[in-house]
Structure formats: C-alpha cells, structure tokens
Amino acid sequence: MSVFAVEYVYAANTDATRDEHRPAHREFLASLKPENGPITLVASGPYTDGSGALLLISAPDEATLGEALKNDPFNIHNTIAALRITGWVPVTGELSHHA
Known part of the structure; x- marks a missing residue:
C-alpha cells in the first residue's frame, strides 16, 4: 500500500x-476503511x-x-x-x- 496526498480545488460558485x-461526501469518505476494500482514509479536511x-x-496504487x-459526491456534482x-x-x- 502507498499513501497519497489528494488535493481538491473547489470549483467557483x-x-x-x-x-x-x-x-454524502463525508459518508463516502467514512466508507474508505479496510473492511470495505483496499482504500483507507488516513485524514482529510478543508x-x-x-x-x-x-x-x-492509503491505496494500492x-x-x-x-x-x-x-464516486465522491463532490466529484459527481461537479x-x-x-x-x-x-x-x-x-x-x-x-x-x-x-508508510
């Protein structure tokens, strides 16, 4: 597993x-845990x-x-x-x- 820094830049307006x-976005992030698959949220915030x-x-790649x-609602809703x-x-x- 590797750790990735993901940066979101919010769209204007x-x-x-x-x-x-x-x-729904926070529910999506909360679902990123080992028992639900290979991707685990380590930390997040605005x-x-x-x-x-x-x-x-943390993710395999x-x-x-x-x-x-x-599948993040923030991405789905542009x-x-x-x-x-x-x-x-x-x-x-x-x-x-x-690490």
Whole structure:
C-alpha cells in the first residue's frame, strides 16, 4: 500500500452545492476503511481559505484511488475544478506507521 496526498480545488460558485452534498461526501469518505476494500482514509479536511481540501489516503496504487474518487459526491456534482493525486511518504510523526 502507498499513501497519497489528494488535493481538491473547489470549483467557483459551488458553495451551496457543496453544502448540500457535504453529508454524502463525508459518508463516502467514512466508507474508505479496510473492511470495505483496499482504500483507507488516513485524514482529510478543508483548507482554511475555503479553496479546497487535502485528503491523505492509503491505496494500492494511484489508478485504483482515482477510480474510487470518481464516486465522491463532490466529484459527481461537479464541485471539484481540479484534483491532484501525489504519492507521499510519512517518514516521521503520527502518520509514519502508514508508510
């Protein structure tokens, strides 16, 4: 398994749409756990400036993760203008056991 940093950049003027679909988005993220498949949410949260969010996710590979993220209600309802997936190695600190 690898850890990936996923960056969401929110589309302009989608605040109301995100507010509407946030419960389903959080339910989707909560479903990313080992007992439900190979993808596990490590941590997630919005940027304080409201421009997007960072998700740290353990997955077998980038392609599998990318396919799974297509099911995020924020993606389904076009509130994500850009999505970037980058491999990340948590060498030290509280998340280092994910490396």
